[in-house]
Amino acid sequence: MKAFLTRYRFFLSFILLDIVLCLAMSEKGSLAVSSSFDSLIEMLSIIPPIFILMGLMDVWISKETMMKYLGKGSGFLGACFSFLLGAFSAGPLYAAFPLAALFLRKGASLFNVFLFLGTWSVAKIPMMLFEITQLGARFTLLRFTLNLVGIILIAFAMARTSDEEREKEIRDRAEEAETQGQSQQQGSRP
Amino acid sequence: MFTYILYALAAAFLLFSFIKDRKKTAAALRKAWKSFESILPSILTVLMIIGLILTFLDEEMISRLLGSDSGILGMLIAAAVGSITLIPGFVAFPLAAALLSAGAGYAQIALFISTLMMVGVATMPLEARYFGKATALKRNMLSLAAALVSSMILGDLI
Known part of the structure; x- marks a missing residue:
């Protein structure tokens, strides 16, 4: 019970805040509750297949395979592979964090992991099709091209400015965050 | 789909x-x-934050702040709104289209869209849990810079 309260303390505080809001300004309060609820439904509808695919990837793809395709020596092909993984995805960026952590734990290079995160954020193909219908092809393609240059530079910068010690810290952190639920530790920060 | x-x-x-x-x-x-x-726990917390943001920063308010001829101030606001809020693409693109036809600048809209996609202030605690605080902060700062530069270029080119 205490562990539950500790793990969910931020969530519970916000619930309390929403309740206060409902009492003080009922209109705003109910809007906040219904917005959160809508997002919850949206997220619950996206998340199950992602986590199932992650679980399957975890047991079927060995560290060696991952290192071969996305590891340090994977070169241009590894970068293309990271790009495709990000482009053929769906969901908000925060859904990509656990996947990126899994890739890191399996030995993917920092450049490839950040390229994957970048592609996921700015170049999801399904979302871009919708963007074209709303903002036009010219805007969408310009934005895509310019952002693509940006995310490649960012991935490069993230990999280059992380020395070995820092890289190890990032990997450890990703591994720790990923396995936290498995070792009955009490959750730390959200 | x-x-x-x-x-x-x-x-x-x-x-x-x-x-x-x-x-x-x-x-x-x-x-x-x-x-x-x-x-x-982190996901639920983020969802609660989204609810509050969507409540206090409604569409009308965003429209007003990003409206026509907002200049540098508009760019600042675009970057701030895009970085802080977590509007799903299926809401953001129609909103952006509406703002454009209402006279908003292309650079501001591009910046709003780019930061919305790449920078996540509300999700930073979640990101920090996976990669560490320093890395999360660095990725978000670099993304903000990239979004700024590419939006200004887009504003010129389009």
Whole structure:
């Protein structure tokens, strides 16, 4: 019970805040509750297949395979592979964090992991099709091209400015965050 | 639509995995549940923050702040709104289109869209849990810079 309260303390505080809001300004309060609820439904509808695919990837793809395709020596092909993984995805960026952590734990290079995160954020193909219908092809393609240059530079910068010690810290952190639920530790920060 | 493809993909792989090795498949599902459960507190917290943001920063307000001829101030606001809020693309693109036809600048809209996609202030605690605070901060700062530069170029080119 205490562990539950500790793990969910931020969530519970916000619930309390929403309740206060409902009492003080009922209109705003109910809007906040219904917005959160809508997002919850949206997220619950996206998340199950992602986590199932992650679980399957975890047991079927060995560290060696991952290192071969996305590891340090994977070169241009590894970068293309990271790009495709990000482009053929769906969901908000925060859904990509656990996947990126899994890739890191399996030995993917920092450049490839950040390229994957970048592609996921700015170049999801399904979302871009919708963007074209709303903002036009010219805007969408310009934005895509310019952002693509940006995310490649960012991935490069993230990999280059992380020395070995820092890289190890990032990997450890990703591994720790990923396995936290498995070792009955009490959750730390959200 | 794409969600359905994702479900079909997950179902197909799950079935394939089940046929090949039942034990491994059960292990995979256990892992899937555990990684979901371990991140659930953070996810729920983020959802609560989204609710509050959508309540106090409504469409009308965003429209007013980003309106026509907002200049540098508009760019600042675009970057701030895009970085802080978590509007899903299916809401953001129609909103952006509406703002454009109402006279908003292309650079501001591009900046709003780019920061919305790349920079996540509300999700930073979640990102920090996976990669550490310094890395999360660095990625977000670099993304903000990239979004600024590319939006200004887009504003010139279009």
